[in-house]
Amino acid sequence: MRVAVTPGGYELSLTVHQWINDGLMAVFFLLVGLEIKREVLAGELASPRQAALPIAAAIGGMVVPALIYALTHGGGVESRGWAIPMATDIAFALGVLALVAPRAPTGLKIFLAALAIVDDMGAVLVIALFYTSAIAWGALGAAALILLLLIALNAWGVRSLTPYLVLGVGLWFFVHESGVHATVAGVLLAFTIPTRTRIDAAEFSTQARRLLDDFDRTETGDRLVLTSRGQQDAIVELGRASKEVTAPFFRMQLALHGFSAFVIMPLFAFSNAGVSLTGSPGGSVALAVILGLVVGKPLGVTCAALAAVGLRVASLPDGVTWSAVHGCAWLAGIGFTMSLFIAALAFDGTTLLDSAKIGILAASMVSGLVGGVIVHRSTRASRETRPLFDSA
16 A cells, blocks of 8 residues: 655655655654764763773674675675674663663663664664665755754754754655665754753752742642642743753653654564565575574674773773673674664565565574573672673
């Protein structure tokens, strides 16, 4: 079934499956972009020392699986799937970690989250560079102009999200029409959303304390806000102050989390995870994907982390052992959402897509189970062996 929209008289007609993969997934990548931006500005990627370990681990976890796929696929069109085992599903990986090790050290959770976010950055670059069709330069130029306008809105101090969202729709349209995959528009839009606030924390604290004093002073005795005009005014002003101290970036992130988790992801999984059981999925794609995720991910992540600490460019987080890091390396092999998405880009319309899906689902299940067991045991152990390297 196709659904058409006609912006400015131009008809954009896509199937429901395409609207999910090109449209809703652009919103998902908008959230991914916001998370990347947060980590770069104020998170685990904000300083070289903090970022070194997850960046090294993520690079190892992308390069080694891709190499293993390249060595084991059958050649020809199957080679387009080389990026499938590079991906990590951040939601599922962190979900398994929270389930099997709810008391895991904070450093371990941060390490896995930062690793997955760097992995997402790699996925975005791969999609933009290697899964793009022929470029329509006119549409790409229009997208670039809209992007410049979005950057200008940020520079001018515009804090309302409405103009960003309106221009974001236009950005998505022209990126889609340019031949670059439309989900890249979501990440580009995220990078333009303002992080500055109208008032700082100290100003908010002062205003909030004054308004709470006003709220208490105007109590009428019946404890019903409805009968106190002063309390109603204080609540309105407190809400305004709360909005002014909350960055547009943070407001958008909060708004998208639920929509992504309960609408986009279920629709994407329903639309993309199905496998045809008629005939043979064929080829060596399934094996290449399984080996990439089940062997390549834990090998690449663990070895790269060992190298980074051994070379003293990074150190293990407090309370985190090598056993736990290795468990997280297995959890990074849960490709699911991102791997399915890349598989659809690589093999859409071919029988190889089913083969890739089988490999992704099998590998994600194995990686989740093995990683969960390792992390659970490592975090429960009362005594751990000393790190292989000093954390100087």
